[in-house]
Amino acid sequence: MEPFVTLTAAAVPLDIANIDTDQLLPARFLKKPRSAGYGNFLFHDERKPGFPLDDPAYAGAAVLVSDRNFGCGSSREGAVYALVDGGFRCVVAPSFGDIFAANAAKNGLLTITLPEEAVAALRRQLQEAPGASVTVDLPAQTLTGPDGRALSFAIDPFKKECLVEGLDDVALTLRHQDAIDAFDRTDAEARPWVVPGA
Known part of the structure; x- marks a missing residue:
């Protein structure tokens, strides 16, 4: 697993609450081998015209900033595979499905929980400046938005150790x-x- 220490990368806003694991990776793709690259199936059925992940301004984004209850639904580790294979290293939201968050940490995907107002403000910044970057410093437990404001986040010490050391x-x-x-x-x-x- 690739260690997660610091990351400065483009972030994509996804102004949708209650994104479940079937939206992240529809069940019919679970029969495909992981070697096929699950990133090809990320949000497969959600990609209507105007979907943010298809906007060239957000190409190469490694941080996803979403709304509350991200990753709810079934305990589908493939949903995490799809995000990781799609190039994402971090998801920021006001809350996460518990099983999704546990699966994320075991696969090198950092989940950052911040207050709903702070996440909404971050999404607005990213919508106003498409392609803008954020910086995540896991040892310091801070996320710095495009406006330069550093937000502190909490993380379980064991999860942090595993992510930083790539375990x-x-x-x-x-x-x-x-x-x-x-x-x-x-x-x-x-x-x-x-x-x-x-």
Whole structure:
């Protein structure tokens, strides 16, 4: 997983509340292999004329600024894959679906929760200056908008550590490789009948 430390990137405003995981990635695309690149299917059924992600002014945006209850609905990790494969590193909203936020952190996607008024003001700035950048400093826990105002955000310390160090569940487990190997050796000696081929 790519570490997330600081990011300065274009941000796209999405003035829609209650975006669910089926809107992010329609269920029919879940049968496709991840290697196909889920970014091709991000917001597939929402892309009507005027949809912000199709506006050339926001091309290459890595931050999505949306409305409340982002990522609600089913526990679909593919929704996070679609955002990550679509080039997004961070989503800012007043609130998130709990399972979505947990899946996001495990896949290197930072979710930032800010007060509704602050997020609405940030969306307005981005609508008034399409293509404007924001800066996210995860160690400092700040997001600086196009107006230069730095907003502080809270994050679970463990989630922050994993994102900054680029640790997914496998990498976290491998931190304990020596202890795992020692257990395997001791267990094989104590219970040789459970070891295949022993």
